[in-house]
Amino acid sequence: xxxxxxxxxxxxxxxxxxxxxxxxxxxxxxxxxxxxxxxxxxxxxxxxxxxxxxxxxxxxxxxxxxxxxxxxxxxxxxxxxxxxxxxxxxxxxxxxxxxxxxxxxxxxxxxxxxxxxxxxxxxxxxxxxxxxxxxxxxxxxxxxxxxxxxxxxxxxxxxxxxxxxxxxxxxxxxxxxxxxxxxxxxxxxxxxxxxxxxxxxxxxxxxxxxxxxxxxxxxxxxxxxxxxxxxxxxxxxxxxxxxxxxxxxxxxxxxxxxxxxxxxxxxxxxxxxxxxxxxxxxxxxxxxxxxxxxxxxxxxxxxxxxxxxxxxxxxxxxxxxxxxxxxxxxxxxxxxxxxxxxxxxxxxxxxxxxxxxxxxxxxxxxxx
Amino acid sequence: xxxxxxxxxxxxxxxxxxxxxxxxxxxxxxxxxxxxxxxxxxxxxxxxxxxxxxxxxxxxxxxxxxxxxxxxxxxxxxxxxxxxxxxxxxxxxxxxxxxxxxxxxxxxxxxxxxxxxxxxxxxxxxxxxxxxxxxxxxxxxxxxxxxxxxxxxxxxxxxxxxxxxxxxxxxxxxxxxxxxxxxxxxxxxxxxxxxxxxxxxxxxxxxxxxxxxxxxxxxxxxxxxxxxxxxxxxxxxxxxxxxxxxxxxxxxxxxxxxxxxxxxxxxxxxxxxxxxxxxxxxxxxxxxxxxxxxxxxxxx
Numbered sequence: 001x002x003x004x005x006x007x008x009x010x011x012x013x014x015x016x017x018x019x020x021x022x023x024x025x026x027x028x029x030x031x032x033x034x035x036x037x038x039x040x041x042x043x044x045x046x047x048x049x050x051x052x053x054x055x056x057x058x059x060x061x062x063x064x065x066x067x068x069x070x071x072x073x074x075x076x077x078x079x080x081x082x083x084x085x086x087x088x089x090x091x092x093x094x095x096x097x098x099x100x101x102x103x104x105x106x107x108x109x110x111x112x113x114x115x116x117x118x119x120x121x122x123x124x125x126x127x128x129x130x131x132x133x134x135x136x137x138x139x140x141x142x143x144x145x146x147x148x149x150x151x152x153x154x155x156x157x158x159x160x161x162x163x164x165x166x167x168x169x170x171x172x173x174x175x176x177x178x179x180x181x182x183x184x185x186x187x188x189x190x191x192x193x194x195x196x197x198x199x200x201x202x203x204x205x206x207x208x209x210x211x212x213x214x215x216x217x218x219x220x221x222x223x224x225x226x227x228x229x230x231x232x233x234x235x236x237x238x239x240x241x242x243x244x245x246x247x248x249x250x251x252x253x254x255x256x257x258x259x260x261x262x263x264x265x266x267x268x269x270x271x272x273x274x275x276x277x278x279x280x281x282x283x284x285x286x287x288x289x290x291x292x293x294x295x296x297x298x299x300x301x302x303x304x305x306x307x308x309x310x311x312x313x314x315x316x317x318x319x320x321x322x323x324x325x326x327x328x329x330x331x332x333x334x335x336x337x338x339x340x341x342x343x344x345x346x347x348x349x350x351x352x353x354x355x356x357x358x359x360x361x362x363x364x365x366x367x368x
Numbered sequence: 369x370x371x372x373x374x375x376x377x378x379x380x381x382x383x384x385x386x387x388x389x390x391x392x393x394x395x396x397x398x399x400x401x402x403x404x405x406x407x408x409x410x411x412x413x414x415x416x417x418x419x420x421x422x423x424x425x426x427x428x429x430x431x432x433x434x435x436x437x438x439x440x441x442x443x444x445x446x447x448x449x450x451x452x453x454x455x456x457x458x459x460x461x462x463x464x465x466x467x468x469x470x471x472x473x474x475x476x477x478x479x480x481x482x483x484x485x486x487x488x489x490x491x492x493x494x495x496x497x498x499x500x501x502x503x504x505x506x507x508x509x510x511x512x513x514x515x516x517x518x519x520x521x522x523x524x525x526x527x528x529x530x531x532x533x534x535x536x537x538x539x540x541x542x543x544x545x546x547x548x549x550x551x552x553x554x555x556x557x558x559x560x561x562x563x564x565x566x567x568x569x570x571x572x573x574x575x576x577x578x579x580x581x582x583x584x585x586x587x588x589x590x591x592x593x594x595x596x597x598x599x600x601x602x603x604x605x606x607x608x609x610x611x612x613x614x615x616x617x618x619x620x621x622x623x624x625x626x627x628x629x630x631x632x633x634x635x636x637x638x639x640x641x642x643x644x645x646x647x648x649x650x651x652x653x654x655x656x657x658x659x660x661x662x663x664x665x666x667x668x
Contacts, residue, residue, distance in 0.1 A: 006474035010463065017462045017501075202456035206517075209422050209452045210475040211444070365443070367424045 003212065007220035014194065015224060025190065029182040029232040030239060036174045037244045044130050048076040048094040050085060055104035063116070066142050067098065072134045089121045096120045096131045108146060164249075164333050171244040176328035177301030179236050180321040183259065184266045184295050186232060187225050189287035191270030195221055196283040199274075205367065214363045222267045229263045230256070249335030258331065258341070261348050262324040268355035269320075275362040295321040323347045371525055371556040372398035372421065376430035378579075379416050390416040392579040393430070398558060398572075403551045405570030406560040407659065413579040414560040415455055418529045421558070422452045435524055448476070451523030453514050455530045461503030465494055465513055468502050469520060476521030487516045490546055508539030515546065526550070528559040532566065544569045564656040575659055582662050587655050594658040596620075599637055599648040601629045612643040623660060630657060 015021055049067065053060050068075045076094045079085055085097040099117035101107065107114035118135050120128040164172070198204040207217060233256065240246040248255065269291065277283045296302055298312065299321035305313055316322050323344040330336045338345065379391040390413045398404045406414050419425040421434055423443035432439045437446040459468050466480075469491075473480040484491060494512050497505060502513060511531060518526060528547075532540045544566065551557055551571075559570070567573045568587040575582040575590075583590065601622070603609030609629045613622040618635040631648065633640060642648050 003474045003477060006471060010460070010467070010471050013463055013467065014460070201460075202454045202458040203460060205419075205424060205454045206452060206458050206472070207475060208424055209447055209450055210472075211448045211477060212475045366426060367419060368426070 004216060004220055007212075007217070008223050011194070011221060011224040015228070021190070025186055025228050026231065026235075028185070029178070029236050032178050032182060033175070033236055033239045033244070036178055037171055037239075044072055044127060044134065046074045047072060047096060047127075047131055047134075048074050049096045049098060049135075050076050050079045050088045050094045051098040051100065052079055052081060052085065053100045054102040055100050057103075057105040059105035059108060060100040063100065063104075063139070063142055064098065067135065067138050070134070070138050072131075073138075085119055094121075095124075095127065096135060098135070108143075113143075171240065171246045172333050173329075174301070175236065175240045175244070175246050176325050176332065177299070179233065179259065179328055180262070180299060180301065180324050181292070181295055182232055182236065183229055183263050183324075184291055184321060185287075186229055187263050187266035188270040188273065188291050189284065190228075191221060191225050191267055192273040192277070192283040192287050193280055194225075195271065195274035196277055196280050199278060200280060208364075208366065214365060215360055218271055218360060218363060222271070225267060225270075226260075226263055229259070229266075233259045246332075248332050250331035251337065254338060255328070255331050258324070258327045258345065258348075261345065261352060262320065262327075264352045265320045265348055265355060268352060268359050271359040272355055272362065275359060275364065294319045298322060299325045301325055320348060320351055370397045371400040371402070372396070372404075372432070372434050372558065374417075374421070374430070374432040377417070377420060377427045377432055378429040379413075379420065379425065379427055389579050391420075391427075394576075394579070394581055395430075396574055396581060396584065398556060401551065401554050401556055403547060403569075403571045404556075404558045405567050405573040406558065406576055407562075407564055407567050407573050408560070408576035409562055409663075412576045414576060415529055416579075417576070418452075418527050418558075418560060422450055422527055423447060448521075449524045451518040451521070451526040453518045453526075453528045453531055455533065459502045459510065459514055459517065462501060464499050464501055465505070466498045468513060469516055472517035473520045478521045480520060483520050483522060486522055487519050489549060490516050490519075507535045508542070511535055511539065511543060512546075515543075519550070523555070525556045526558070528557065530560055530562065532561060532563065540566070564659050565654075567655050567659070573655075575662055577663055577666055580666070582666055590655055590658045591653060594653050594661070596632050596634070596653065596661070597637060598651055598653045598657050599631045599633055600625070600651045601631050601642075601646055601648045603629070603646045609646060612646060616640065616643065621661065621664065625654075625656070632657070632661065 015025065051064055051067075053064065064075070067073050073096075076088065079088055079097075085099075088094050088097065097119040099119065101115065101117075104114055104116075116139060118132055118139075120132050122128040195204075198207065237248065237252075237255070241248060270287070273283055273286050273290070277286060294315075298305070298308075298316040298319045300316070301321070305316050305322070308316065327341045327344045327348075330341050334340075374394055374396040377391055377394045378389070380387050380389045394413070394417060406417065408414050416425065420427050420432060421439060423439050423446055426440060434446055435449055437449070439446060460471070463471065470480045473483060490512050494505075494509055494516070497509060502510060505513065515528075515531070518528075532543055535543065540563075547557055547559065548569075561567075567590075570587065572584065572586050573590065574584045583593075585593065601609060601613065603612065606624055606629065610622055610624070613619055613629065613631055618633050618640040619631045620634045621632040622629055624630075630651075637648065637650055640648075
């Protein structure tokens with residue numbers, strides 16, 4: 001036990017005495033959460049619009065004001081004609097334009113109603129879509145208000161409710177994603193690097209000549225990164241609750257237990273990589289290409305798995321982050337318990353056992 | 369009793385289709401308590417042999433045992449009895465001197481404080497720097513620390529792979545004195561070196577080249593077995609001296625040796641007509657002279 005603790009202490013010294021590693025290990029999760037939270041968001045806030053008002057009556061003014069008053073839009077002023085809109089788009093002044101036809105007020109009183117035109121800059125299709133939806137909602141709202149209590153007969157309206165995330169905040173999606181990413185990066189890449197560094201420095205030679213058992217070496221290497229990971233999970237959760245207003249609806253203990261399981265999978269993968277590589281560069285390369293990319297692309301965090309072609313959907317099953325992502329989303333955002341995520345948990349547990357066994361068996365007792 | 373026996377050990381590395389034979393049928397015996405030197409140029413197979421003896425590599429053929437334990441079958445028991453200092457500097461540069469010692473003591477299941485007296489001689493020299501990081505030590509200090517780390521668990525056999533490579537002359541001398549003191553405590557020590565002048569400090573030496581043992585003897589025996597006379601030649605610069613010695617009747621070989629050129633002569637030196645500007649004095653053949661001729665013979 002004393003031997004083990006001494007080893008763990010040594011690993012901690014490695015981490016603490018290397019400022020760069022320390023910054024990556026502890027700073028990266030915070031930076032990622034904050035960047036995703038504030039900079040890389042696909043929510044639309046204060047999008048600028050221009051308008052062409054052919055009517056110029058009080059009714060059209062009210063509509064434009066209404067659009068301006070919504071927190072999604074901000075007016076960039078009036079322009080004249082299609083050329084004006086075109087120029088505004090090209091100069092990047094606005095992303096959406098509203099065209100109000102002549103005699104707008106009169107048209108609204110006619111039975112077939114009035115029509116306004118929304119023109120969006122679809123060079124970024126997702127944003128254009130979102131903006132058009134928002135603008136339509138504002139227009140629809142306005143038109144309902146005009147109609148007042150006198151509802152037209154035979155109209156069907158759907159009332160939508162966005163469960164668990166009524167404001168459609170991006171943070172609900174990326175907090176689980178960032179957690180998966182950070183844990184994978186810290187555990188897989190860092191453990192792979194630290195074992196391979198011993199090989200490069202030649203200290204592994206001395207360690208192998210010692211009577212210390214391989215399993216103990218592996219465990220001692222893993223423990224510090226497990227602790228660092230728990231620190232990271234805690235900061236990510238604190239930041240998301242207090243800075244990004246993402247609630248934890250499920251049981252915090254369950255969330256930590258699942259994170260521990262995922263961390264275990266990541267650690268065993270890192271050790272597996274380290275047994276198969278001889279240089280830090282290779283280890284880093286394999287961790288990044290083999291772990292990081294699939295985690296981003298195939299875990300459902302960036303792109304929905306349902307939309308992928310079949311081969312990719314099948315492939316996504318072996319990406320541990322995919323299952324972890326589902327678990328965190330369920331527990332944290334939907335507030336479900338273990339009953340809802342036992343299948344995913346079982347998959348992760350299976351991966352953990354598989355990779356750990358493989359890593360221990362592949363860990364070389366000798367140099368070749 | 370022999371501490372180490374090696375019988376017909378061969379080892380080859382395959383890199384793609386290329387195959388490098390590192391050891392070709394090496395047989396050796398090292399007696400208990402002996403300070404044994406393995407001398408040879410880079411790539412001769414010294415490190416491969418060390419790694420086989422320290423259970424880090426499996427031999428392709430042949431077998432070897434250390435302290436009566438087979439290096440393949442009994443590797444686990446053997447690992448408790450070995451001290452090993454690999455050729456590359458194998459300490460943690462970000463750990464202090466003390467932390468390194470404590471770590472290496474712990475992985476060998478011993479306590480640093482309890483065993484510090486074992487390495488007291490050497491440790492007193494680095495003790496003033498015990499709170500320094502190992503990476504900030506000088507080459508000689510690093511090497512002393514590495515030796516302490518290899519000795520802290522009281523091994524029965526100590527393997528030192530090129531411990532003096534890249535270390536200054538004074539530190540090298542000190543290091544060999546330390547080895548002599550360790551030997552006096554009954555430790556069996558096998559040390560490899562590319563420096564032939566260190567050979568004379570060993571009890572016995574083996575000359576290894578291209579995976580083969582050329583000769584095993586005491587340094588004195590090696591010297592006596594050399595049947596030629598050697599002249600130290602002084603002249604106008606190394607290159608020009610070597611040039612002028614070419615084609616001189618009776619001189620069979622010439623090579624730089626320190627500041628002079630050593631010329632091996634096959635006849636009575638007095639009968640040789642030395643070219644102009646060259647001054648030749650007969651010297652007792654050094655062990656290095658013996659190795660140089662042995663190595664050249666095996667090449668031809």
